[in-house]
Amino acid sequence: MTASDLTRLTAVEAVAEIERGDVAPSELFEAYRAAALDEDLNAYLWVAEGPPAQSPPDGAPLAGVPLAVKDLFCTEGVPSQAASKILEGYRPPYTASVVARLAAAGAPLLGKTNQDEFAMGSSNENSAFGPVLNPWDRTRVPGGSSGGSAAAVAAGSAPWALGTDTGGSIRQPAALCGIVGLKPTYGTVSRYGMIAFASSLDQAGPLTRDVSDAALLLRHMVGRDARDSTSVGFPGAVGTPTAERLDGIRLGVPEELVGEGSGVEPGVLAAFNATLELAEELGASVETCRLPHAPHALSAYYVIAPAEASSNLARFDGVRYGLRVEDGGLVGMYTKTRSRGFGAEVKRRIMLGTYSLSSGYYDAYYGRAQRVRTKISADFRAAFENFDFVVTPTSPSVAFELGSKTDDPLAMYLNDFCTVPMSLAGIPAISIPNGLSEGLPTGFQMAGPAFSENRILDAAFALEQAIGFDHSGARSAA
Ligand code: GLN
Helix, strand or coil, X not given: CCHHHHCCCCHHHHHHHHHHCCCCHHHHHHHHHHHHHHCCCCCXXXXXXXXXXXXXXXXXXXXXCCEEEECCECECCECCCCCCHHHCCCCCCCCCHHHHHHHHCCXXXXXXXXXXXXXXXXXXXXXXXXXXXXXXXCCECCCCCCHHXXXXXXXXXXXXXXXXXXXXXXXXXXXXXXXXXXXXXXXXXXXXXXXXXXXXXXEEEEEECXXXXXXXXXXXXXXXXXXXXXXXXXXXXXXXXCCCCCCCCEEEEEHXXXXXXXXXXXXXXXXXXXXXXXXXXXXXXXXXXXXXCHHHHHHHHHHHHXXXXXXXXXXXXXXXXXXXXXXXXHHHHHHHHHHHHCCHHHHHHHHHHHHHHCCCCCHHHHHHHHHHHHHHHHHHHHHHHHCCEEEEXXXXXXXXXXXXXXXXXXXXXXXXXXXHHHHHHCCCEEEEEEEEECCXXXXXXXXXCCCCHHHHHHHHHHHHHHHCCCCCHHHHCC
């Protein structure tokens, strides 16, 4: 096989080729390493110097298929900067549990991918190391914050990748790049070694070319970890999706997110509705459902996430890691380090979070946002009494032009209108490629109750076959 044939295989196909003895793991690794070194989307911040010293143990389920990892996962001895100047050059002394788990299952580290700084953003333009370009159209954003992971997988410089999702950062870039992204149930994947943004929301998940690859990667990610007290593991095992039909599946379309005035672009809505028709042809029923508090999700999220961020980011003070700007005294050193090290969006969030947590405003903002969060969870619980899944377009728009929203934080935040509610509720949700609008990918989002990943993957698999998305647009633009 030529290098370009190798990098066209899905991860599941690559595992099969290796198991048959037709492809050597080192050959596959080299093909991807060359592609990652060669890529011109700015998707990678670091690429492995060579294949791993040891070949994967015999029978390792992931067989040596390499993995691209979002920069914010700590990887021992390898730069782990959360795309921030304040962590420039930081090489941690340990590896995040989920990365270690995947390496042990036979998925060695290929490279670290670009992202929005500390995962704050929806376009990857908040990276201290420059934006990532969308492989479908290099004048546009790949989405964010896991933009590097999504662009690398879409363009074929990684077979699959890890991202994190706090309010949509796996699903939205997956949608904008035409790949699959899954945010698992909160607690199923260990957060140990993930550089924290908002701890009650952050969750790692797979970005892959198809649903089968997402299931395979997730299978080896989940599990309880004694080093993360919020990790609960996954009941049973993540299976291999095989469904061809959706008979008896009830899909709920939330009026509050998709109905009139929700701001979903006409082309994105048309693609969404076409997939609902396909779902009906496969045997599903489609009805409107209600999530009465969902319109308040963004506001609650933009109180809770910055509050947690302001606390998590207090540790970056020039004393322990990364950048230190000396200024004679201690307080001056703190101040200069933080003002030079953090980008504008990160500073905005720290200020918002510090304000809403201050004693005079705590009840009015943080307390109220938490009450809204509880109501949103209850809305989903009520919806799941009558529906198997809640479905929406993943993002209200296709990939937008670089620079078009950087001066308007509120317009940027609206990207997450349809993804934030699931994050607040801690429930799993997938985005699958859903055809094009104006020549650019759109995403179809399906969310289910906590721990329903197997059912979500099965239904997504059936839909994926019916949609028959053509990925080639991300490659031919190169
Ligand atoms: N875009 C959202 C934000 O900026 C979500 C980010 C994420 O999920 N990490 O906070």
